[in-house]
Amino acid sequence: MKVRNDRDKSLPLPARMLHALQVNLRGGRLPEPESDGHSYFKIPANRL
């Protein structure tokens, strides 16, 4: 477990993570389209 935790501290986050969770928690759907008909991702700054 120590090896796992130490290793995790050295790993960058997956490049797609902040995009992926907001799609996957919608079952594999983009965010609801906005007034122009397009979907936009929401990316939190300095949260992770």
Next chain:
Amino acid sequence: MTTQRTSRSRDLNSAEVTGFYEPNTGSIQYVVSDPATKKAAIIDAVWNFDPTNASTDTRAADEILNHIQARGLSVEWILDTHPHADHFMAAAYLKKKLGAPQAIGEKVREIAAIWSGLYNASGAFDVDHAFDRLFADGDRFQVGTLPVRVMLSPGHTLGSITYIVGEDAAFVHDTLMFPDSGTSRADFPGGNAATLFLSIQAILALPESTRLSSAMTTARTAGSRDGRLRSLSRRRRTFTSKEGYPRPIT
């Protein structure tokens, strides 16, 4: 293009398993089918996403659809083991194409609560409507004549589930990687290394003939626990040298 490999059914209560390695995300998608009825389930299918221009395409999922059609399979379930951090799930796309229900583990509700906080997006993730079924630990369903059992195996995420199909195929997602590349990471929100350790012990306690299909490859297991690990390790080298799978990075 994905790299495909099939593990044949061994007898009446044994599924055929085809893995599709998706090179951009390093993940393996699976089609598991009942040879007796040609009924099938799709597990952890990928919706391609290019983060540089935030664009999606359905190459990987379309290859699965082609495989389904070529083999004359009828899809009963579109399954995910957890809300992935490294790729988009293709479940909604496949549901539109195939009409089959999409499902995941019920603890996705707790994962959604964590992430709606991180995104400051209260109510954005209505998982009870996004999925047709949320499985609890111990739930059972069928793929054709094959029984499927759901085993909660948290650690990588708090709600990851393993699907055990028939008597000898377990889809263990991001828990147990191969021995020489270790386990999945456990540091995402809701992840926990101690919980992951216990989940891996439960997977290793499955019958010794169980084929473990992980997020990185699929392997036949044999022998004692130590022997099983050696077997997995040997198998993986076979994959990397002969089947063209790149070395997984975990």
